[in-house]
Amino acid sequence: MLIAQTVDLDTGQANTTHGRSFREAVRGNKLAIRWQITLLNAGVAANIEGCSCCVKAVRADGQTVPVSGTVSGNTLAATLTGECFAVVGKLKCFFDLMDATGDTIMTAAKLELDVVMGQTDAVVDPSDVFPDFSALVAAMTMTHMDAGIVKVTKSAIGQYTVEYVGSASYTVSINGETMTIT
Secondary structure (H helix, E strand, O other): OEEEEEEEOOOOOEEEOOOOOOOEEEOOOOOOOEEEEEEEEOOEEOOOOOOEEEEEEEOOOOOEEEEEOEEEOOEEEEEOOHHHHOOOEEEEEEEEEEOOOOOEEEEEEEEEEEEEOOOOOOOOOHHHOOOOHHHHHHHHHHHHOOOOOEEEEEOOOOOEEEEEOOOOOEEEEEOOEEEEEO
């Protein structure tokens, strides 16, 4: 996604010309957002010859991630890296314009993103997912009933009772909740 802004150094006004007004990023994204700033001075292209730029992205955990940028004419550009999106919460980005020695001349623009939880590191194996409790009971019944370990009954109102005989222990996960049945 491209977020393009125009900043007039004379007035201090910033206008977003591209990108969404509601800015949200997903935890774990890499190189997902390119941020571009066009600098004007009193409505004409600003002279930033010999300058460099850098984005400093402050994550919700308080860590600052520096991201190198490029300068072309009067435009600054940088692509936010995966380290920027590693933590869920507010991501506050500052686009700094620097002189030839690397000292910050000014913060040309600010951007705030909400980093939201995306996929997790835990993945459910589809072979162990049951569409409902009755399918789980059926699988357990077929596997263990013949061995005399499980006795399953269904009441008139559709409730299942699972009774285990012997010393078997099972771990069952339903809708993200895990329980051990002995």
